[in-house]
Amino acid sequence: MGIGATIHTFDVTLADVDRGVYDDLSFKVAQHPSETLAFLTTRVLAYLLEFEEGIAFGDSLSGGDEPAVLVRDLTGALQAWIEAGAPEADRIHRGSMAAERCAVYTHRDPDKVAGRWAGKRIHKAEQVRLVSFDDGFVDAVADAIARRTTMTFSVTEGVVYAEVNGTALSSSIHERRAG
Template sequence: MALKSTIYKAELSIADMDRNYYGTHLLTLARHPSETDERLMVRVLAFAIHASEALVNAKGISDTEEPDLWQKDLTGAIDLWIEVGQPDEKRLLKASGRSEQVMVYSYSAASHIWFKQISNKIDRAKNISVINIPAEASAALEQMANRSMQLQCTIQDGQIWLTDGDTTVEVPRETWKQ
């Protein structure tokens, strides 16, 4: 018998002073059986950073043809393709050809090893950006994972804070490829 996804619900309020974006999103997140709470929360963080009315959760981990998140224009063309974790270079290069911009959010302590292995291979793709979330920050985000969440995300001057009740996590980012 196949394991089913676990459903998480999040009310995500975003105040992004850098982009002048303010909104609340009701997210229904299906956590694949092979996905960790840490990866789920980095996915929520990526949503908050790029939030718009057109940004949606895709099949990601359960479908090799879709990212974790994407944003399409009115014609169906992919404006933004977002991957979470450590995708292989073939997947990234294919995404680069299919979309305007590809964003990768890596988050584990071994991410620097992964990036060192693929950096030369993806260097020619100018529309791929790689952002690393330090392991301490992603571990702190993991502690916030709950089946029902009320999250507030504040972004100002490049700084990000994610809050759930009494817990606030400042999330630094390291840009490895722009």
């Protein structure tokens, strides 16, 4: 029998001043045995920075066709396709065609991630956002995460301020376009 997923529980006070989003959240995230804590952290950061009604974690880790995070409207129509890590260009192309907006949040070097997409077909590449953080930020958040995590997460003027289980961290949000 294979190793099962590790379940992480998050209790988050979210204050995204830049978008006017304020909420107290409680959610669970499954960490697949092959998934690094940095990748899980990137999925959680994407979820928090994109938070809106209809957001959910996708089934991308078990080989599904869903992205890491997605947003559906009340009719069930896909509104946002949000990937984490360093997805292939064809996956971004498919996501950009399937949803109104598409973004990639990465814990890797954004120049290398974007470089892998160079010369490849990505639908509306000029509208696909590639989001990254200051060096070491994702790893520092990952180091502070436990099976049960309490977090305050604020965004002001393009800077993330996070307190994760008592550890205070911050990072600028870096954004560029895929094309």
